[in-house]
Amino acid sequence: MDATVEELLAVLPADRVLTDPDLLAVHRRDEADLCAAGTPLAVVRPRDTAEVAATVRVAAAHGVPVVPQGARTGLTGAANAVDGALVVSLTGLDRVLEIDPAERIAVVQPGVVNADLSRAAAEHGLAYPPDPGSWESSTIGGNVSTDAGGMCCVRYGVTGEYVLGLEVVLADGEILRCGRRTVKGVAGYDLTRLFVGAEGTLGIITEITVRLRPAADEIRTLVALYPTVAAACGAVAAVTAAGHVPSMLELLDRTHLGAIEAYRPMGLPGTAAAMLLIATDTGDRAGAELAAIADCCRAAGASELYVAEDAEQAQALTAARRLAHPAMERLATQAFPSGRGGLVVDDVAVPRTRIAEFVTGVEEISARHGLLVAVVGHAGDGNLHPVIVVDRADPSSMDRGRRVFDDIMRLGLALGGTCTGEHGVGMLKRDWLARELGPVGMRVHQVLKAALDPSGILNPGKVIAPEWPQAGRRRPPPRLRASKKTDVARTVIP
């Protein structure tokens, strides 16, 4: 038996350490195409913080990489295993530990699924707003580690804006508690924020304290149809410039509308080039606000406008938007004779005044490379997802897919945007991160990484490309001696 696995079995209950090859294969990767994935040495499924710390101590002692995983719904390869790594799956730490309605906070373990936290908060008349499309499967730990966004972030902000405090297992197995439970607090460096969006490269999050809000008031929903995607984007800019802050402002292009309708027929419009889905949730004021937004949409060239008749219809429209990814996956599967079609999901945020230029540029890129690129996204945030449809069985299609992806990134940065609005960097965008941040920004990243993970065992190759020099990198510590091993067992597992 491998020495690392043997040592893990000495400090953890046997059922936590899994080496079945089929299971290892399942845990190799997340949802991203175009990213390499290795085969882990083992998958560890800890049940509490002490077990996570014990696992990291063993890994540190052996210089073995550690890859934290939530639900593996990530779209950048950030959760992909590297060969010989210990995958630490956090899905077993899945308890909502506390909801405090008076302070409006929740304390959760990282494996809690986003929608489960929302439902738990709703029982107290509260809401946890960040709502990625993957909310029924992705975990709060994964959401925090990618600083995930979602549909209502246009009004309520992304995950990081809700994180008050964290418990984190550091690269040497020490347990850090940072942040606060109070409304205000500025003690010391903002360590909590450092781990938000760090994609598991600086520590493993084992507990999260989040802010909650009062549940939203009555929601009113509007649909606006446009003859071109650029016209719909112009309307988004007009709505935001007029000072409206809707609780949802989503864009779907014709390809997405058709894919969703084919996936689950619900009477979505088939002729428009683009649809905006807009909601307001300001109760008594929602109707007037929606009417003013409708005026903006009409002035920006909407061909048709509809208001959802009731809450049921509004929910059906939101549910349709949530089906965008699975519907496009089915479209891709059916698009090629190989049956191996797939999606490369891009994630660019540009200033809202420039999204029309962005989508026009994406259309040109798509035509130039001869690949279908559909567009969906959180338009109210300027955050769009060009979705590139590729044939995984055809190397030339994959190659063109990569070039389309890079051209879209280049376009986004040229328009003053960022290479990721919400999905993170992972493996897919390391080079683009370096271009966006420049040498000084990358050096600060490297220094922080080296300070918190001097042996480079935490999720290697993510965010910072391996070929980038690793500032201050030390060699892995020597193997544990027998007496030290006993210490690990005694101190970490009570």
Ligand SMILES: Cc1cc2nc3c(=O)[nH]c(=O)nc-3n(C[C@H](O)[C@H](O)[C@H](O)COP(=O)(O)OP(=O)(O)OC[C@H]3O[C@@H](n4cnc5c(N)ncnc54)[C@H](O)[C@@H]3O)c2cc1C
């Ligand atoms: C259908 C679909 C819709 C989506 N919609 C959205 C959307 O609207 N908005 C959005 O932002 N994203 C979206 N995503 C992407 C994805 O769901 C998010 O990135 C999500 O936050 C990932 O959560 P996860 O639990 O699956 O994490 P994983 O994919 O398992 O991991 C993501 C990253 O977090 C790290 N990590 C996980 N848990 C921990 C932990 N406890 N401690 C430290 N590091 C950890 C991993 O190492 C990895 O780097 C979507 C994906 C799909 C498939």
